[in-house]
Amino acid sequence: MAPAAPAPASAGEKQQRKTVGLAARDASGRLSPLTLTRRSTGDDDVVIKILYCGICHSDLHCMKNEWKNAIYPVVPGHEIAGVVTEVGKNVAKFKAGDKVGVGCIVNSCQSCESCSQGFENHCSAGIFTYNSVDRDGTVTYGGYSGMVVVHERFVVRFPEAMPLDKGAPLLCAGITVYTPMKYHGLDAPGKHVGVLGLGGLGHVAVKFAKAFGLTVTVISSSPGKKQEALERLGADAFVVSSNAEEMKAATGTMDGIINTVSANTPMAPFFGLLKPNGKMILVGLPENPLEIPPFALVVGNKTLAGSNIGGLPDTQEMIDFAAKHGVTADVEVIGADYVNAAMERLAKADVRYRFVIDIGNTLQAMDATE
Numbered sequence: 006m007a008p009a010a011p012a013p014a015s016a017g018e019k020q021q022r023k024t025v026g027l028a029a030r031d032a033s034g035r036l037s038p039l040t041l042t043r044r045s046t047g048d049d050d051v052v053i054k055i056l057y058c059g060i061c062h063s064d065l066h067c068m069k070n071e072w073k074n075a076i077y078p079v080v081p082g083h084e085i086a087g088v089v090t091e092v093g094k095n096v097a098k099f100k101a102g103d104k105v106g107v108g109c110i111v112n113s114c115q116s117c118e119s120c121s122q123g124f125e126n127h128c129s130a131g132i133f134t135y136n137s138v139d140r141d142g143t144v145t146y147g148g149y150s151g152m153v154v155v156h157e158r159f160v161v162r163f164p165e166a167m168p169l170d171k172g173a174p175l176l177c178a179g180i181t182v183y184t185p186m187k188y189h190g191l192d193a194p195g196k197h198v199g200v201l202g203l204g205g206l207g208h209v210a211v212k213f214a215k216a217f218g219l220t221v222t223v224i225s226s227s228p229g230k231k232q233e234a235l236e237r238l239g240a241d242a243f244v245v246s247s248n249a250e251e252m253k254a255a256t257g258t259m260d261g262i263i264n265t266v267s268a269n270t271p272m273a274p275f276f277g278l279l280k281p282n283g284k285m286i287l288v289g290l291p292e293n294p295l296e297i298p299p300f301a302l303v304v305g306n307k308t309l310a311g312s313n314i315g316g317l318p319d320t321q322e323m324i325d326f327a328a329k330h331g332v333t334a335d336v337e338v339i340g341a342d343y344v345n346a347a348m349e350r351l352a353k354a355d356v357r358y359r360f361v362i363d364i365g366n367t368l369q370a371m372d373a374t375e
């Protein structure tokens with residue numbers, strides 16, 4: 006007897022698409038291909054063919070479950086750059102062929118006070134690009150994958166002059182360092198800002214700070230990065246954090262410090278570099294609680310603040326500003342098959358300064374397994 010013909014798929018099912026992703030299945034963090042399904046295109050959705058995706062240290066923290074919140078399989082990636090292939094019928098901002106980006110958030114309540122002010126990053130119902138439970142109960146999968154479907158509000162337009170590969174890291178690294186300077190008064194020409202930790206976030210922090218007209222000092226544990234920080238990235242000074250003389254000379258000189266360090270490390274010495282009333286803005290998210298001696302904060306009226314990415318209006322403003330001022334990330338573009346080696350190197354801070362996966366040319370070549 007011939008098998009019964011399969012039931013016709015509903016309209017929604019028909020539009021659902023399978024794509025290949027790179028997933029970590031456990032806390033080893035090892036990535037391997039996974040076939041995943043993207044939702045059908047809603048009226049407000051933009052369908053994006055992903056061409057590049059940056060590798061943020063947050064991806065590594067999450068894949069290795071360092072924040073104790075991983076929902077495996079984790080398909081990381083929130084520095085997404087690509088091209089629109091389809092839009093829902095209500096979408097007015099984008100059309101097929103547009104160059105676009107997606108950062109760390111793919112949805113929010115869109116009606117709370119934060120959302121109304123364009124700070125979707127502070128929405129208590131915000132949905133992250135990966136490792137988040139979506140409205141329909143599924144877990145979101147990020148940009149280490151072939152395509153993604155995103156509500157248009159959470160899609161950023163790439164300026165014409167902004168290359169997709171060097172621009173992708175701005176969607177997380179860029180916005181994360183841009184907003185603290187903007188909202189803590191550190192974007193006024195003439196201010197002196199320290200950038201603590203010269204990795205993916207740190208190197209774009211230097212570039213944005215210079216574009217704002219600031220004096221920039223890199224504070225790093227790696228003396229080997231001095232020359233390129235000064236000559237290529239444009240920093241004005243470089244302090245090796247283990248060099249007591251250099252630290253002493255920089256004491257009391259900075260209006261603010263953007264702390265991008267990814268690991269737990271003593272913070273007290275760095276408060277000493279701030280002027281009275283200076284601000285340390287924490288963006289790094291190490292695994293364990295921080296240890297801060299009260300005197301380091303109280304003497305000199307220092308402020309310690311945190312800062313979490315940015316809302317969508319700020320993200321668009323940031324990438325437009327970056328295009329105008331020639332700010333892009335220094336990237337090492339890799340194939341999808343190199344991603345595990347890249348993660349090992351990232352863990353050792355062996356990257357100048359951001360890995361970006363060439364999704365468009367290399368991901369489809371990998372076999373996917375369920």
Ligand SMILES: NC(=O)c1ccc[n+]([C@@H]2O[C@H](COP(=O)([O-])OP(=O)(O)OC[C@H]3O[C@@H](n4cnc5c(N)ncnc54)[C@H](O)[C@@H]3O)[C@@H](O)[C@H]2O)c1
Pocket residue numbers: 060061062063064066177178181202203204205206207225226227265266267268269270287288289290291312313314351354358
């Ligand atoms: N707040 C946010 O919204 C936000 C956004 C993105 C990333 N992050 C976090 O920011 C941190 C940095 O991310 P990244 O992608 O730039 O990482 P990265 O690995 O590219 O850079 C981290 C830097 O910290 C330095 N570092 C690590 N351990 C150190 C130590 N013990 N002493 C001194 N320096 C040390 C490394 O050398 C490296 O230069 C991560 O913790 C990440 O999760 C936060």
Ligand SMILES: [Zn+2]
Pocket residue numbers: 061062063064083109177178
């Ligand atoms: Zn990130």
Ligand SMILES: [Zn+2]
Pocket residue numbers: 113114115116117118119120121125128129130
């Ligand atoms: Zn909201």
